[in-house]
Each structure stands twice: as C-alpha cells, then as structure tokens.
Amino acid sequence: MPFQDFDTITLGHGGGGKLTQKLLEKGVFSLLNNDWLNSQGDAANLFLNGEYAFSTDSFVVSPIIFPGGTIGDLAVNGTINDLAVSGAAPIYLSLSFILEEGLPMNQFWEILVSIRDACIRTGVKVVTGDTKVVEKGKGDKIFINTTGIGKIHPKARLSMKNIRSGDKILLSGAPARHGVTIMSKRQGLEFETTLTSDTRPLHEICQQLLDEFGNSVRFMRDPTRGGVATVLHDVVRQTGLGIEIHENSLPLENEVAGACEMLGLDPLFVANEGLFVCIVNHEISENCLRTLHSWENGSQASIIGEIVDEHPGGVLLHSKIGGKRMLPQASGELLPRIC
Numbered sequence: 001m002p003f004q005d006f007d008t009i010t011l012g013h014g015g016g017g018k019l020t021q022k023l024l025e026k027g028v029f030s031l032l033n034n035d036w037l038n039s040q041g042d043a044a045n046l047f048l049n050g051e052y053a054f055s056t057d058s059f060v061v062s063p064i065i066f067p068g069g070t071i072g073d074l075a076v077n078g079t080i081n082d083l084a085v086s087g088a089a090p091i092y093l094s095l096s097f098i099l100e101e102g103l104p105m106n107q108f109w110e111i112l113v114s115i116r117d118a119c120i121r122t123g124v125k126v127v128t129g130d131t132k133v134v135e136k137g138k139g140d141k142i143f144i145n146t147t148g149i150g151k152i153h154p155k156a157r158l159s160m161k162n163i164r165s166g167d168k169i170l171l172s173g174a175p176a177r178h179g180v181t182i183m184s185k186r187q188g189l190e191f192e193t194t195l196t197s198d199t200r201p202l203h204e205i206c207q208q209l210l211d212e213f214g215n216s217v218r219f220m221r222d223p224t225r226g227g228v229a230t231v232l233h234d235v236v237r238q239t240g241l242g243i244e245i246h247e248n249s250l251p252l253e254n255e256v257a258g259a260c261e262m263l264g265l266d267p268l269f270v271a272n273e274g275l276f277v278c279i280v281n282h283e284i285s286e287n288c289l290r291t292l293h294s295w296e297n298g299s300q301a302s303i304i305g306e307i308v309d310e311h312p313g314g315v316l317l318h319s320k321i322g323g324k325r326m327l328p329q330a331s332g333e334l335l336p337r338i339c
Contacts, residue, residue, distance in 0.1 A: 001109040002026040009103040014133025024131065027109065031116040032095075036127035044127035046092060046149070053088035055079055056147040061339055064141050065110060066185050068196030071144055072111035074273060074339065076118035077199050078224070079148040084203035085220035085276050087156025087210060090122060094147040095129035100139035111142065122201045124148070153207055155214035160238045162218045167307040168285035169243065170278040172205070172292055173198065174251045174300045175228050179270035179338050180259045187263070195255055198274035198297075205295045209278065212291055216281040223277055224339050226330050229268040231277045232315045233329045235307075243315045245305030245327075253300075269330050271338040279307065 005022075012019040029037060036044040057079050064071040080090045095115065099108070119126060177198040184195055202222065209217050223231045232243050252267055260267045274297065280288050285303055292301035310316075315327040 001106060002030070007105055009099045009101055009105065009108060009133060011101050011133055011135065014099065014131065020131070027112055028095075028129070028131070031112050032119065032126045034125050034127065036125065037129075041128075044092070046127070048149075051152040053083050053086045053150045053152055054148070055082040055086070056145065057082060058143065058145045059339060060140070060143050061182065062140060063182070063185055065107060066197060067181055067194060069199040070111045070114040071142060072113075072115040073118040074197075074199050075144040075146045076115055076122070076124070077201050078273060078339065079146040080122055080124060081202045081222045081273075081276070083148050083150035084201070084206040085158075085222050086150075087153045087158045087206070087220075088150030088203075089153065089207055090124045090148055090150040090203055092127045092149045093119070093124050094145075095126045096145040097129075097131045098139055098143040099131065099133045100141050101133060101136040103141050108142070118201070122203065150203070153210040155210045157215040158217065158219055160219055160235060162215070163235065163239050163241065163279055163307055164218070164281075165241055165307050165309045166282045167218055167279050168282050168303050169232075169245065169305040169307070170280060170285065170288060170292065170301060171228065171251065171304045172202070172276045172278065172295075172298055172301050173274070174253045174256065175223070175272055175275060176256050176260060176265075176267035176270035177253065178273040179227070180256050180263070180265070180267075182338050183263055183265070184259055195259065198272060200274035200297060202274065202276055205292070205298065206276070208295070209288060209291060213280065213284050213288060216284045217278065217288070218281065219279040221277050223272050223275060225271050227267070227269040227271055228277060229266070229315065229327055230330055232327070235279070236313050236315060239307075240312050242308045242311040242313065243305055244308050244310075244318065245315065246318045247320045248318075249302050249304045251300035251302045268327065273339060282306070
C-alpha cells in the first residue's frame, strides 16, 4: 500500500488537493492503469459501433469485506452481470467511491486490489470515475457506484415478451449463498464448512449460451436483491402467465439450508451475486443444461420449473413431500445491506 501518510481516510482526501491527488494516483490510477483513466479527464472518449447495453448500480454491502469477496469485486461483478444477462459482453466501467472519514486505509487498499483483480479476470476497463469523502457518521465506511457498457451479442433477443407457455426455467447453480454468507458474518455464525460468497462474473457463460442457442434463450436475470422468487414474480406479473417450480429440483446446499433455517430465511428470497435464472424454449432445455454443467461454476445447475398457462400471475411450488403452495411475493426489505 503506497499511501501510508495516514492510517485512515480523512476529509482532506476528498478536498481535491494534494491528498486527493496522492490517493488517486498512488491508489486508483496505479492499480487500474489504462490510457482512458490515465488521461484524468472529466469524461472518457469512447469509440462505439453497433448495439450496446448500458447499466448502472450502487453497492452498500455490510460488512465491506466478507468471505469470498469485498464490496469492490462485488461492484465490478454486479454491473458486469447486469450487462451479461442483458446479452452483452462488458467492455467499459465507470467507478465512483463515497468514502466515510475514518475508513481504515488498509481496507480501502484491499478493496482497490479486489477491483483490479476483478477487472483483470474479466478484461473490462475502468475508464472514468469519481471520489468523494463524507464526514464520519454521514456514511458507512464506503459506498461504490459502477456503470457499465457492453456490446450486445448478435443473437440476443432477450425479453420477457418472448416467454411462452411450456418454456423451461433453469438456475445456473445453488441459490442463496451470497446473502447467507453476509448474514452469517454479520451475526457471527459459524458452520462446519466455511461459507463464502458466490460473487463472480457471468458474461462468458451467458455469451456461450447465446452462441449455441440464440433466440431460443428467451430471458436471463441475475437474482440479486429479493432472490430467485422475486425474479419469478417479475416474470408472471409482466407476462400474465404462471410458473410452477419443484423443490426437489432446487440445488440447495446443506450448509446454506442450515443457515437459512437458523436465520429464519427462505432461500428463494435470499440475494445472490454469481447466479442467474435462464428461461429457454423447452426443446433445447436439456442441451442448455449440459452447457451449464460444462461451465466451471455450473455443476449444480438445474431445471427448476416451467412456464404454464394455469394460475396466471402466480408462482406455484411443488414441495418435496408432494404438497403444493403458492409462493408469496416479498414485501419490504428482507435483508438489508446485502449488495
């Protein structure tokens, strides 16, 4: 960590003077080095040709460093994944910090390193950004905003309006891992197996699905706040169709299920950060599942349900013991400060 004159962030680091310059040049610019960022202009001049997706998101997770990640790589992956499930390959990001006075400098450095590493893994470039510092007590250590631009896949025709009765619903992996990791860390819970966040980029597997199956992939969405259940309710509300899912098909991990039981949570409503829901034409669903299984993070992918004409606007859960119940829609904030 090169800027060690101060152990914590001070108001001077946001004042625009020498401290700000040192924080940016020795920290942000040195780690995220590229021609656009190094120009240090008020905007990045980009040359674009074709159809692009544009997405922005803000991240306020607590704790800011958790098993499996930090608020930094969460911010990078989160915006990349919003582009990915829109059918886009990410290219550029903006990165903005709101830092609270008193944030330990070593924590800020760890977050910056995690951002750099996430960018290297995905090949995305941070091309512009901003840094502000607020008085102690006016923030919560660090908030991050990221905005992303990505090029749309030529075969992408992703839209809820393309969903049809009979389409299959796939889940790319085990749900609820990120949210349970954050809540377990916050509550000081310990398990036989160390829970880690599933934060990861999804663009490569999303692009592969579009390469192989084109417009037979109807819709994709990453189930962050509100979890899988909220995505399913969005689908039935906007399409006027119904959904049936099968509890036996949900790839829920034992330690996550145990943690949810201890915390009084339904895993279908818990946030995720490295997972996506995919709705596809039933004719290619098994092939699509095989592609997901071939992905390094897709061994637990599963077909969890289907789109139906019955009970329009509702999500029906077939339980493990043979019962049926309508899955309610979440009301209010279930899990604060998850992402």
